[in-house]
């Protein structure tokens with residue numbers, strides 16, 4: 534099942550869209566939870582867990598962020614952590630296949646995790662494993678196109694916008710309820726500028742040096758910039 538969906542996406546990437554057009558192409562792979570990502574990418578995980586994205590669900594709990602809530606006309610004593618008007622943007626993959634389910638909240642989906650930005654990982658993480666082994670053994674590289682075809686995100690902006698620019702009157706065309714209560718009208722500091730937010734990097738994780746397992750497009754324009762300043766990575770094994 535998984536393999537065939539990888540194949541379909543790969544075909545799509547090489548331009549077979551006309552033949553294969555159909556709902557199956559719009560289907561996203563399943564969310565995985567960050568456990569597997571974190572066990573292989575230890576440095577990114579350690580850095581990410583200190584960010585406010587990692588702690589986003591805590592902000593919905595009573596007693597946290599009192600001043601901010603009052604300013605946005607929210608009740609600071611109310612528990613919003615299971616409120617369907619709130620949770621979606623404060624967890625990973627809310628309501629999606631394998632994503633956060635308030636009835637059964639998996640701890641690896643709490644907060645804005647790896648897959649909120651990098652895309653649902655059930656398919657592409659298998660390619661990471663295989664490609665990593667081929668690179669280690671024979672220095673064999675794998676094209677990034679395969680990752681994109683398996684649902685890995687390289688453009689990010691639409692994913693960020695879906696949480697950060699989702700409010701009434703937003704410049705973002707996709708805006709739809711439930712909206713974020715934290716808009717530029719509440720405080721100008723909530724205005725979201727993608728380029729600035731990615732480059733300031735207060736909210737992602739620090740960047741660590743890649744060995745070059747994956748090659749070619751698609752690549753974000755800031756990739757080379759981040760890699761040129763990246764630190765040595767601490768890697769791990771899949772758990």
Ligand code: HEC
Pocket residue numbers: 584585586588589590592621622623624625645649650689690692693694695696697727730731735736
């Ligand atoms: C699933 C929704 C979601 C996605 C996707 C998302 N964010 Fe966020 N972001 C949040 C939430 C919620 C917070 C507030 C966290 C908190 O303090 O509770 C936040 C906080 C931030 C902050 C403020 C951090 C701070 O410490 O002041 C920045 C900057 C930011 N995000 C940038 C980004 C960028 C850039 C992207 C895309 C690459 C992105 N976000 C993707 C939901 C999201």
Ligand code: HEC
Pocket residue numbers: 592593597598601602607613616618619620621622623695696697698699711712713714715722723724
């Ligand atoms: C459409 C996505 C979305 C929804 C729905 C949403 N939020 Fe958020 N929330 C965000 C984003 C994005 C931020 C980060 C804003 C920033 O720092 O620029 C945030 C930040 C926050 C913060 C921290 C503000 C700060 O300054 O540190 C609190 C508290 C919060 N949200 C509570 C709520 C509550 C309560 C609800 C439901 C009534 C809710 N959110 C619904 C996206 C959302």
Ligand code: HEC
Pocket residue numbers: 567570571574577578581586645646647648649650651689731736737738739740741742743752753755756757759760
């Ligand atoms: C808020 C968005 C966001 C979240 C959450 C996030 N990342 Fe990233 N990540 C990025 C961006 C942006 C890049 C830079 C992409 C590039 O240079 O091609 C990146 C790059 C990476 C890289 C390439 C090497 C590096 O350090 O730059 C790895 C590996 C990675 N992320 C793993 C993870 C893992 C594991 C998690 C969860 C523990 C995670 N990311 C969470 C946005 C995010």
Ligand code: HEC
Pocket residue numbers: 565567569570571573574647648651653654655658661662664665666677742743744745746747748770771
């Ligand atoms: C079995 C270990 C393993 C797992 C599990 C895994 N990765 Fe990777 N990942 C790798 C290896 C190996 C590379 C290549 C690193 C290099 O070139 O230095 C890689 C590369 C990446 C890159 C950089 C891709 C590029 O543009 O070159 C990102 C981003 C990333 N992984 C995110 C994730 C996320 C998110 C998850 C979870 C859904 C995940 N990985 C799961 C091993 C893994």
